[in-house]
Amino acid sequence: MHRSDRADIPASGIVVECRAVCKTFRQRQPSERPRDVLRNLLHPRFRTVEALRDVSFTVNRGEVVAYAGPNGAGKSTTIKLLSGMLAPTSGSVRVLGIDPVAERTRYVGRIGVVFGQRTELWWDHPVAASYEWKRVVWDIPRERFERMCGVAREILGVGETWNTLARELSLGQRMRADLGMAMLHEPEILFLDEPTLGLDVLAKRSMTRLVRQLSATGSVTVMVTSHDMNELEQLAGRVIFIESGSLAYDGDFAGLRREFGDLRRLVLETDDATAPTLPGAELVGSQGMRHEYRLRGAGADVAALSAGAGEQCRVLDVETHRAPIDEVIAGIYEHWGRQRPTGTA
Amino acid sequence: MAARLLRLWALYAYLDGMWIARDFRSFIFYYLADAVTAVASVAGVLLLAQRFDGIPPWTRDQVLFLLGFGMVARFVPDMMGNYNVLHISRRIGRGQLDHILVQPQPVWMALLTEGFAPFWGLLSLAPGVGLMVWAGQRMGLEATPSWLLAFALNLAGASAALMAYAALWGFAAFFQPRAAEEISGSAVDLLTDLKGFPLDALGPGLRTALLTVIPAGLMAWYPCRALLGLDHGIAALWVTPAAAVALCCAACLMFRMGMRRYAQVGSSRYTSFGHRR
Amino acid sequence: MLGENPLFLLTYLLRLLRLAALLAVWRAVFAARGQAGGLDVEQVLTYTLLAGILAEPLNCRTGLDRSLWEGAIVTRMLQPIGLVASFVSEMAGRWVVGFAFCSLPMLLLAPWLGVDPWPASGAAAAWFGLSLALAVVVGVALDFLYGAAIAVLKTDIWMLDGMRSAVALLLSGAVVPLALMPWGMGRWMQWLPFGALASAPLQIYTGAGDAPTLLALQAFWATALCLFGRRVWRVTRERMVSYGG
Numbered sequence: 023m024h025r026s027d028r029a030d031i032p033a034s035g036i037v038v039e040c041r042a043v044c045k046t047f048r049q050r051q052p053s054e055r056p057r058d059v060l061r062n063l064l065h066p067r068f069r070t071v072e073a074l075r076d077v078s079f080t081v082n083r084g085e086v087v088a089y090a091g092p093n094g095a096g097k098s099t100t101i102k103l104l105s106g107m108l109a110p111t112s113g114s115v116r117v118l119g120i121d122p123v124a125e126r127t128r129y130v131g132r133i134g135v136v137f138g139q140r141t142e143l144w145w146d147h148p149v150a151a152s153y154e155w156k157r158v159v160w161d162i163p164r165e166r167f168e169r170m171c172g173v174a175r176e177i178l179g180v181g182e183t184w185n186t187l188a189r190e191l192s193l194g195q196r197m198r199a200d201l202g203m204a205m206l207h208e209p210e211i212l213f214l215d216e217p218t219l220g221l222d223v224l225a226k227r228s229m230t231r232l233v234r235q236l237s238a239t240g241s242v243t244v245m246v247t248s249h250d251m252n253e254l255e256q257l258a259g260r261v262i263f264i265e266s267g268s269l270a271y272d273g274d275f276a277g278l279r280r281e282f283g284d285l286r287r288l289v290l291e292t293d294d295a296t297a298p299t300l301p302g303a304e305l306v307g308s309q310g311m312r313h314e315y316r317l318r319g320a321g322a323d324v325a326a327l328s329a330g331a332g333e334q335c336r337v338l339d340v341e342t343h344r345a346p347i348d349e350v351i352a353g354i355y356e357h358w359g360r361q362r363p364t365g366t367a
Numbered sequence: 368m369a370a371r372l373l374r375l376w377a378l379y380a381y382l383d384g385m386w387i388a389r390d391f392r393s394f395i396f397y398y399l400a401d402a403v404t405a406v407a408s409v410a411g412v413l414l415l416a417q418r419f420d421g422i423p424p425w426t427r428d429q430v431l432f433l434l435g436f437g438m439v440a441r442f443v444p445d446m447m448g449n450y451n452v453l454h455i456s457r458r459i460g461r462g463q464l465d466h467i468l469v470q471p472q473p474v475w476m477a478l479l480t481e482g483f484a485p486f487w488g489l490l491s492l493a494p495g496v497g498l499m500v501w502a503g504q505r506m507g508l509e510a511t512p513s514w515l516l517a518f519a520l521n522l523a524g525a526s527a528a529l530m531a532y533a534a535l536w537g538f539a540a541f542f543q544p545r546a547a548e549e550i551s552g553s554a555v556d557l558l559t560d561l562k563g564f565p566l567d568a569l570g571p572g573l574r575t576a577l578l579t580v581i582p583a584g585l586m587a588w589y590p591c592r593a594l595l596g597l598d599h600g601i602a603a604l605w606v607t608p609a610a611a612v613a614l615c616c617a618a619c620l621m622f623r624m625g626m627r628r629y630a631q632v633g634s635s636r637y638t639s640f641g642h643r644r
Numbered sequence: 645m646l647g648e649n650p651l652f653l654l655t656y657l658l659r660l661l662r663l664a665a666l667l668a669v670w671r672a673v674f675a676a677r678g679q680a681g682g683l684d685v686e687q688v689l690t691y692t693l694l695a696g697i698l699a700e701p702l703n704c705r706t707g708l709d710r711s712l713w714e715g716a717i718v719t720r721m722l723q724p725i726g727l728v729a730s731f732v733s734e735m736a737g738r739w740v741v742g743f744a745f746c747s748l749p750m751l752l753l754a755p756w757l758g759v760d761p762w763p764a765s766g767a768a769a770a771w772f773g774l775s776l777a778l779a780v781v782v783g784v785a786l787d788f789l790y791g792a793a794i795a796v797l798k799t800d801i802w803m804l805d806g807m808r809s810a811v812a813l814l815l816s817g818a819v820v821p822l823a824l825m826p827w828g829m830g831r832w833m834q835w836l837p838f839g840a841l842a843s844a845p846l847q848i849y850t851g852a853g854d855a856p857t858l859l860a861l862q863a864f865w866a867t868a869l870c871l872f873g874r875r876v877w878r879v880t881r882e883r884m885v886s887y888g889g
């Protein structure tokens with residue numbers, strides 16, 4: 023990808039910088055009782071929600087960062103802070119060395135934002151017309167526009183829906199068109215908030231592949247949020263995990279597994295429908311004569327366990343595999359639940 | 368900046384034209400429905416003026432002029448206010464402001480250009496202009512340059528007053544997004560539904576209210592009185608434009624307060640209903 | 645509904661203001677003459693006031709069109725009570741709110757507006773009750789026919805909605821009494837079904853029309869439109885279920 027016109031921008035270095043960011047919201051708590059109608063109007067009650075508390079992280083140019091957390095953790099709030107839609111309650115947000123809110127118009131010309139299930143396309147117009155609209159409003163030079171249209175049409179497959187009205191696109195096609203549109207002005211950073219929300223499995227897979235391809239060109243920094251860890255692991259090398267507004271983990275996925283327990287699985291096939299009881303392993307379930315166990319920690323000795331099983335019945339087959347990352351996260355949630363019983367918002 | 372505004376207006380005109388070309392039948396259908404509604408909503412006063420040869424102190428032709436003026440005063444707001452720009456509370460209340468905030472241009476510039484749909488507006492101009500010209504000719508109205516200037520100022524004032532009034536209420540959605548989602552619709556109705564009435568026989572209290580807190584009288588009644596000489600004196604000619612300026616200032620102030628608040632509280636709800644369609 | 649959104653009050657304010665403006669216009673018109681079209685100023689003012697107070701029953705809107713547009717009609721059809729009953733009861737519920745927040749204040753303001761709200765005579769009041777009931781029947785039948793039409797046209801109801809309201813208001817004589825229309829238009833407009841909506845009951849109330857004739861005409865339209873509506877509804881029913889859903 024040519025970037026001759028952006029020669030002034032260094033190829034590496036910090037692009038996103040959040041320092042001690044807090045964001046609190048006040049939410050109305052109207053009473054449902056009919057006799058409180060007047061009080062709701064005159065004296066509404068509020069509750070304070072800490073959507074983000076003391077969140078700090080930096081992102082380097084060219085990185086692909088997964089921003090993960092359960093629903094309501096504060097992911098969208100972070101994306102809105104980073105894209106200049108919201109100002110932090112305290113702390114500082116700087117992206118590309120700019121304060122996103124104070125210098126919004128200058129700033130948003132250099133980033134791209136895609137919210138899953140929100141579309142930028144014009145409902146009653148073909149995709150091409152929406153792209154043309156974007157060209158004029160963003161003031162995109164012809165040469166770049168043509169080139170990025172090419173990227174959208176070839177890599178993202180927007181070509182096949184080029185002349186289709188937006189209202190007639192499937193959700194998957196629409197998301198691809200939206201992604202292509204967000205890339206048209208060649209943003210330096212791409213913020214994707216739940217880009218796979220509502221997509222079916224195939225469309226999800228193609229979306230992940232496309233984001234990977236875009237990021238592989240190395241010229242764009244990507245921050246993508248999702249509550250689906252497996253998907254994020256396919257996309258990014260680095261994961262930032264937030265929970266109830268606090269940063270819980272920042273590192274690679276292997277580290278996440280290490281930190282929160284490597285949940286390996288042991289599957290025994292025996293000649294007996296009743297599962298043997300094994301000390302140090304927990305039965306997850308049985309399917310006929312297949313019994314699945316959960317192993318805790320790296321120290322569990324698989325050989326000793328299967329030998330122990332051999333004393334109770336005949337073992338036909340032994341296999342082990344890694345638990346899917348979602349289960350790691352389920353473990354994390356449990357962990358949090360225990361530490362902070364009232365924690366989840 | 369002016370060049371950019373022109374470029375954006377051209378863009379939206381192009382999109383509007385494309386829409387019509389693609390779906391001409393719907394366009395004709397909507398247009399007819401619109402025209403019938405516009406005529407039917409002033410028809411009551413029109414028929415009365417015909418039957419009783421005017422509504423004192425207005426002669427029949429003066430009433431026709433008033434009705435035409437009111438219809439034309441809606442033209443600019445309608446032409447500039449598509450995609451819920453005129454009904455901005457819907458956009459704010461539904462969390463759709465974020466779509467504007469990602470655009471590398473000031474919000475006011477987006478609002479000033481996004482709702483522009485000239486082909487839609489253009490046709491609805493015809494009946495109003497027709498009424499005014501016809502009535503003016505029958506009255507033997509002298510269109511001197513100074514009168515035309517006053518006419519243009521008052522017409523622009525009436526249009527601007529409507530837009531500013533709608534915006535003023537619409538920005539209430541910054542503060543109460545859910546409750547105020549539909550408020551600019553009601554505000555616009557308040558002004559436009561009353562625009563065709565000669566309000567002279569109303570009591571002084573109501574008349575004042577209809578020129579200040581609910582300035583429906585500015586839509587046609589007051590400017591036409593001044594323009595047709597029912598009010599003597601030059602000062603009356605300046606009332607509508609001046610009121611429009613005041614309303615615009617208030618709307619700007621409200622907008623700035625609202626935007627400052629929006630950066631703090633954002634929008635927790637989002638529905639795509641009505642967005643870019 | 646009430647606590648959530650006080651916006652409906654603005655709509656009622658608009659109705660009140662429109663009533664005041666209309667009354668002012670009538671006063672101005674009648675200032676120079678004692679009578680017109682067989683009506684004197686008192687009658688016209690009462691007529692206008694009552695049209696304002698009873699705006700909802702005199703121009704029935706059941707919400708069928710919205711329900712069709714949003715596809716919510718399917719859930720209605722699954723409800724145990726009949727479709728018509730379901731929509732009518734909901735409409736009546738809305739009237740109660742409108743009556744409390746708009747009609748009642750209008751009635752109480754009548755002396756201040758300088759209008760005599762009482763019917764022409766006791767007999768007129770009695771006939772008026774019957775006539776109003778017939779007007780509601782005709783209104784509901786027309787609303788269902790309109791619903792059938794938009795189900796067939798499959799068109800954007802928001803556009804049609806304004807047109808329909810404005811036209812129905814005009815043709816029903818709710819704004820300008822049919823007797824006061826120019827060019828003798830009222831003479832043939834009274835034979836349209838719309839005349840049964842507002843013109844007939846209001847004429848009876850103000851003692852401006854011949855009650856038995858008007859009631860007979862209303863009864864004719866009520867029967868004819870109900871029969872016709874049932875037929876049309878049966879034919880388009882299948883289409884309506886799939887519409888929007």
Ligand SMILES: Nc1ncnc2c1ncn2[C@@H]1O[C@H](COP(=O)(O)OP(=O)(O)O)[C@@H](O)[C@H]1O
Binds near residue numbers: 635
């Ligand atoms: N504009 C807002 N006003 C009030 N509360 C909000 C607003 N935006 C988000 N919240 C609250 O902040 C918390 C975090 O929300 P969000 O960032 O949307 O979570 P996520 O995207 O991770 O699911 C939630 O409890 C949500 O209800």
Ligand SMILES: [Mg+2]
Binds near residue numbers: 094
């Ligand atoms: Mg979210």
